[in-house]
Amino acid sequence: MSEPTDPRPVLVIGGPTASGKSGLALALAKRANGVVINADSMQVYADLHIVTARPSAADEAQALHTLYGVVPASTRMSAARWRELALAEIDAAHAAGRLPIVVGGTGLYLRSLMQGLSDIPEIPAGTRQAAMDLQAEIGSPALHARLAEIDPVTAARLHPTDSQRLIRAWEVIQATGRSISDWQSAPPTDAPTHLSFTTLVVEPPRPRLYAQCDRRFLLMLEQGAEQEVAALMAQGLDPALPAMKALGVPEIASMLSGTLDRNAATEKAQQLTRNYAKRQLTWFRNQMPAALRLDSTELASETAFAKLYDRIMTGMTKNIAKMG
Incomplete structure (x- = not known):
């Protein structure tokens, strides 16, 4: 059938x-x-x-x-x-x-x-752990401030206490050299057209x-x-x-x-x-x-x-x- x-x-x-x-x-x-x-x-x-x-x-x-x-x-x-x-x-x-x-x-x-x-590459476990450790050490507002220095577009979209998304944004730019905003701006390739x-x-x-x-x-x-x-x-x-x-x-x-x-x-x-x-x-x-x-x-x-x-x-x- x-x-x-x-x-x-x-x-x-x-x-x-x-x-x-x-x-x-x-x-x-x-x-x-x-x-x-x-x-x-x-x-x-x-x-x-x-x-x-x-x-x-x-x-x-x-x-x-x-x-x-x-x-x-x-x-x-x-x-x-x-x-x-x-x-x-x-x-x-x-x-x-x-x-x-x-x-x-x-x-x-x-x-x-x-x-x-978005087709963001898989983040190495070590990079992810380092981002989590940094957030635990300095806190979400301080991580937000650091993110704003290297990725102001993403930082402007995130709340300073949104730890999960801050960690994600930080690990992506550390692992790939590109901001998560850049990755997300590319058209997705797997939209369910059916x-x-x-x-x-x-x-x-x-x-x-x-x-x-x-x-x-x-x-x-x-x-x-x-x-x-x-x-x-x-x-x-x-x-x-x-x-x-x-x-x-x-x-x-x-x-x-x-x-x-x-x-x-x-x-x-x-x-x-x-x-x-x-x-x-x-x-x-x-x-x-x-x-x-x-x-x-x-x-x-x-x-x-x-x-x-x-x-x-x-x-x-x-x-x-x-x-x-």
């Missing part, structure tokens, strides 16, 4: 943390016989269920969810590895006659899926979004986030691992160690979450300008949801016709 030649549909739902995108993905999956595929870089870790607000068991019983909790906190999930897994899940969904619904707030993951990855992406961005008004961020952290504490972080800390993992720096984890760890009291830890975690949500809003506005934008609270009625569903299905048909 020959492979299908028509482009196959994929629905991509992006948005900031606490925006309601996961709930929308679930509702659409139930309506469209879909599979919800995770595109959140922290929800891939098995050890972080509560702190990352992964879908509940009740949610997962209503529709198939994949790529949630698939790797231990002791590993590093890269965009390249996630993309490989996501493309496999998309193919599996199509083979089963289901609609793949990719949902998450990690812009790098979504961009890598839809546009492909797929047709329809994109949505859930974008609540900022005051409501920030209030939802604050409420979510309090709910995490009620659900047992302290116990989850305590179990994570008990593993004695490298603090530079991505899972150890997930939103809320360092603040709860400080609370457990007595470095911060409960109120101070809560306020700090809430502020960092709001800051992150703001950066996500900016990313989606700049990087996915053509996406359909909506406020999930406007879909509370069945009538409004039905209209959105019809609009999405019509958009998918048009996108496939354009590609075909």
Whole structure:
């Protein structure tokens, strides 16, 4: 039997943390016989269920969810590895006659899926370790300042406390002699031309979004986030691992160690979450300008949801016709 030649549909739902995108993905999956595929870089870790607000068991019983909790906190999930897994899940969904619904707030993951990855050479382990050691020694703000001296374009795009991306930018320029911005400016060669992406961005008004961020952290504490972080800390993992720096984890760890009291830890975690949500809003506005934008609270009625569903299905048909 020959492979299908028509482009196959994929629905991509992006948005900031606490925006309601996961709930929308679930509702659409139930309506469209879909599979919800995770595109959140922290929800891939098995050890972080509560702190990352992964879908509940009740949610997962209503529709198939994949790529949630698939790797231990002791590993590093890269965009390249996630993309490989996501493309496999998309193919599996199509083979089963289901609609793949990719949902998450990690812009790098979504961009890598839809546009492909830059052809950056593999970084030697020694160079990567040296970059991590430097960040641990001088701290992220100082590393950001050093990066600005040799790669001002990339430094201008990165937050001074975004240790993971700072380390990545530093190791790339040290290993290749070219900035990561230069590498990323080259057209990717592996865009999935057999797929047709329809994109949505859930974008609540900022005051409501920030209030939802604050409420979510309090709910995490009620659900047992302290116990989850305590179990994570008990593993004695490298603090530079991505899972150890997930939103809320360092603040709860400080609370457990007595470095911060409960109120101070809560306020700090809430502020960092709001800051992150703001950066996500900016990313989606700049990087996915053509996406359909909506406020999930406007879909509370069945009538409004039905209209959105019809609009999405019509958009998918048009996108496939354009590609075909």
